[in-house]
Amino acid sequence: MPVGTLANVKTLTPAQLRDTGAQMILSNTYHLHLQPGEGIVAGGGGLHKFMGWDGPILTDSGGFQVFSLSEMRKISERGVKFRSPHDGQIIELTPERSIEIQNTLGADIIMAFDECPPYPVSREEVETATERTYRWLLRCIETHKRPEQALFGIVQGGIYSDLRSRAANALTELDLPGYAIGGVSVGEEPELIHEIVRVTAPLLPVNKPRYLMGVGTYREIAIAIAAGIDLFDCVIPTRWARHGTAMVRGERWNLKNARFREDFQPLDADCPCYTCKNFTRAYISHLVRSQEILAYTLLSIHNITEIIHFTQKIRQSILQGSFATDFARWLNTDNS
Numbered sequence: 001m002p003v004g005t006l007a008n009v010k011t012l013t014p015a016q017l018r019d020t021g022a023q024m025i026l027s028n029t030y031h032l033h034l035q036p037g038e039g040i041v042a043g044g045g046g047l048h049k050f051m052g053w054d055g056p057i058l059t060d061s062g063g064f065q066v067f068s069l070s071e072m073r074k075i076s077e078r079g080v081k082f083r084s085p086h087d088g089q090i091i092e093l094t095p096e097r098s099i100e101i102q103n104t105l106g107a108d109i110i111m112a113f114d115e116c117p118p119y120p121v122s123r124e125e126v127e128t129a130t131e132r133t134y135r136w137l138l139r140c141i142e143t144h145k146r147p148e149q150a151l152f153g154i155v156q157g158g159i160y161s162d163l164r165s166r167a168a169n170a171l172t173e174l175d176l177p178g179y180a181i182g183g184v185s186v187g188e189e190p191e192l193i194h195e196i197v198r199v200t201a202p203l204l205p206v207n208k209p210r211y212l213m214g215v216g217t218y219r220e221i222a223i224a225i226a227a228g229i230d231l232f233d234c235v236i237p238t239r240w241a242r243h244g245t246a247m248v249r250g251e252r253w254n255l256k257n258a259r260f261r262e263d264f265q266p267l268d269a270d271c272p273c274y275t276c277k278n279f280t281r282a283y284i285s286h287l288v289r290s291q292e293i294l295a296y297t298l299l300s301i302h303n304i305t306e307i308i309h310f311t312q313k314i315r316q317s318i319l320q321g322s323f324a325t326d327f328a329r330w331l332n333t334d335n336s
């Protein structure tokens with residue numbers, strides 16, 4: 001899922017986004033509540049109509065964003081209080097409020113309001129956050145009255161396998177429409193993400209969508225899929241694009257690099273995207289050097305297409321039964 005925090009995937013029109021092959025996008029409750037406010041989004045016909053995207057949309061519940069984006073926040077059993085970065089007002093976000101906002105925004109999948117512990121952190125703090133997240137999930141289920149919006153639970157538990165399995169089993173008991181693994185991609189080593197996913201994903205229902213939040217990069221995606229993950233969100237393709245960086249066959253190219261100045265090939269001759277069909281590395285390099293806004297659109301189109309293509313190739317190799325060998329480079333099984 002390309003990230004469309006403020007009801008757009010930055011630098012792209014919905015038509016350009018559709019052309020990348022992306023099926024679904026993520027938007028953020030925290031950001032949309034602050035600006036423009038869920039009331040205006042609803043006034044515009046809800047998130048799909050407001051932003052002109054008729055594909056599936058998932059909204060994150062806001063707890064994580066409060067802790068990663070706002071200063072002065074206080075957490076209690078009720079929920080979290082934080083100071084709005086826009087006008088300094090104190091805002092309270094609770095499980096009930098988060099669900100109400102997400103119901104009003106109108107996404108197809110809404111996330112339970114959870115507490116993602118920082119990293120590193122003590123086992124005790126993880127235990128407290130994980131148990132509170134479970135009690136908050138029950139309050140979300142209680143508040144959520146719109147079955148046409150699927151409420152996904154989020155498994156916390158930090159780096160502790162026993163807490164992860166306890167949470168995964170407790171959430172599975174609730175028979176939710178889908179499940180997410182949270183509390184990862186918070187600054188830990190990638191190997192820790194692999195470990196957490198390998199422990200947690202198999203415990204979640206195989207017949208429900210399994211979503212790994214905030215991931216990721218090629219290796220993490222391949223390893224997570226091998227463990228049973230179906231859904232990812234990541235800012236990297238679009239964030240790197242806005243910094244003039246292209247993702248080409250698993251490598252990271254800074255288009256300002258002198259080597260591209262007179263390189264009249266496409267970024268990737270095998271890539272089907274609009275950028276690779278119409279422009280050269282030299283041209284994109286010129287745009288990046290000149291800080292032309294078109295550079296960011298062309299690179300976002302390519303980077304999203306590239307990572308979607310990566311997952312499509314994985315899907316094909318799984319269907320052919322050759323995933324482990326085709327992706328050994330990423331699954332790290334070739335040099336074990």
Ligand SMILES: O=c1[nH]cnc2cc3nc(NCc4cccs4)[nH]c3cc12
Pocket residue numbers: 060061064068114115116154181182183184185186213214215235
């Ligand atoms: O436990 C979580 N709960 C709800 N949303 C999340 C979003 C998440 N996004 C990342 N990492 C990607 C990042 C995006 C921006 C800063 S880190 N990790 C995440 C964990 C959670």
Ligand SMILES: [Zn+2]
Pocket residue numbers: 267268271272273274275276277301302303305
């Ligand atoms: Zn391309």
